[in-house]
Amino acid sequence: MAVATDDVFEEHDFESTGDPIHRTRKTAMWIWLGSEAFFFGAMISTFLLYRNSTNDGPGAEIFNIPFTSASSFILLMSSLTMVLADSAFQRRDQRQGRIWLIGTVGLGLTFLAGQIFEFTEFVEEGLTLSTSPFGSSFYMLTGFHGAHVAAGVLMLSLLIAFSLRGRLSADHGMNVELTALYWHFVDIVWIVIFTVVYLLQI
Amino acid sequence: MATATHAHPTAKTYWLIAAFLVAVTAIEIGISYVEFLGPAQGVLLVTFGVVKFFTVVAVFMHLRYDVRQYRMLFLFGIVGALVVFAVVLAAMQAF
Numbered sequence: 001m002a003v004a005t006d007d008v009f010e011e012h013d014f015e016s017t018g019d020p021i022h023r024t025r026k027t028a029m030w031i032w033l034g035s036e037a038f039f040f041g042a043m044i045s046t047f048l049l050y051r052n053s054t055n056d057g058p059g060a061e062i063f064n065i066p067f068t069s070a071s072s073f074i075l076l077m078s079s080l081t082m083v084l085a086d087s088a089f090q091r092r093d094q095r096q097g098r099i100w101l102i103g104t105v106g107l108g109l110t111f112l113a114g115q116i117f118e119f120t121e122f123v124e125e126g127l128t129l130s131t132s133p134f135g136s137s138f139y140m141l142t143g144f145h146g147a148h149v150a151a152g153v154l155m156l157s158l159l160i161a162f163s164l165r166g167r168l169s170a171d172h173g174m175n176v177e178l179t180a181l182y183w184h185f186v187d188i189v190w191i192v193i194f195t196v197v198y199l200l201q202i
Numbered sequence: 203m204a205t206a207t208h209a210h211p212t213a214k215t216y217w218l219i220a221a222f223l224v225a226v227t228a229i230e231i232g233i234s235y236v237e238f239l240g241p242a243q244g245v246l247l248v249t250f251g252v253v254k255f256f257t258v259v260a261v262f263m264h265l266r267y268d269v270r271q272y273r274m275l276f277l278f279g280i281v282g283a284l285v286v287f288a289v290v291l292a293a294m295q296a297f
Contacts, residue, residue, distance in 0.1 A: 023269075030272045034279025041283025045290040069231045073224060080220040083262045084213060184263045188255050194227075195251030199234040200244055 022174050029178050033185050040189050043141045044196055050133035051197075058127040059134055063198050064118070071114040072194045075149075078107035079187040082156075086180040089168070097176070098163050101156055104183065108153040115146045138197070145193060148186045155179050210267055219261050226250050 051060060085100030119139070127135045159179060162168045168175065211219075230250045233243060260266040265273050 027271065027275065030275040034275050034282065037276075037279035037283040038286055041286040042290055045287040049291060049294050065231065065234060069227070072227055076220065076223050076227065079223075079258060079262050080216060083216050087210065087213060087216070090210070181263055184258055187262075188258050191251055191254045191258065195230065195247055199230060199247050201234075 025174060025178060026181075029181050033181065036185060036189075040141075040145075040192070043137075043144060044192065047137040047141050047197060050137045053133035055132035055134075057131040057135065058122070058125050060201060062122060062125050062127060064121070065198060067114070067118065068194065068198050071111055071118075072190065074107050074111050074114070075187050075190050078104050078111070079184050081107060082180050082183045086176050089176040094163055094168065097168075098160055101160050101163070101176075105153055105156045105160070108149055108156065108183075112146060112149055112153070115142065115149075119143075141193065141197065145186070145189055148189070152179070152183050152186055155182065210264055211261060215261070219257060223254055223257060226254050 081100045081103040085097050085104060088094075088097035088100055119142075127138075129136055129139045156179060159168060159176060162175075230247055233239065233246050233250070236243065239246065259276065265276060
């Protein structure tokens, strides 16, 4: 059944959105992502509330915008490699899918390395978790986001291992799609954090 | 087993969308350095952030092409997050 009328779309022949089990799993994932939006909504509002409470310690002026911009670029590109991996698995192209998954893991790890470097720099400049409400809310928000990225890297690594062992067949293609949803969610949360925390100087 | 097939964008579309997202991010960064914009700076940054957010959700997360039910679930999460956002700020007398 072809839906596409031009070259913008391509057909996917195993993504069984009509299959009750697949649909239930995907619905559960969307519900969970919705609840995650609540979680990050609370964290971001807490940061905004305390962004000026620096207790005479370092504040937003210590942010290194060019460096964080590079991190944002890396995470955006990881969303591209993730969607290309998902697309390859949908076409049952395991090899291509694995390559894109490995690329996504590499970009995710680069992002995490950048975050560790950034945190180290901030601590050296005197901003710790207990320095001020600003420091606490900043580290909690970006730290929890980093933890989500780390969990995503772990899930992607498992998918690569499953694929190498031949356990990521068409029947399990939904696992890639659900992991992709999670990864893109982590990306959109960063889009909000980058804009609200780093770029907006309220 | 029902196997309802649906269409997703091609790799070319994904690359174009990624290029668009990078371009918007570059514009955002540029705007963040332009001080004379005043309050318009914040409005522009939030607008570009929203555009990027919904572009990823619509294309990379396939919400534009998937069933309506998923859109509703995610919308519920977003509206809920905004409500939590407002409640926290109101509770702390930020308004």
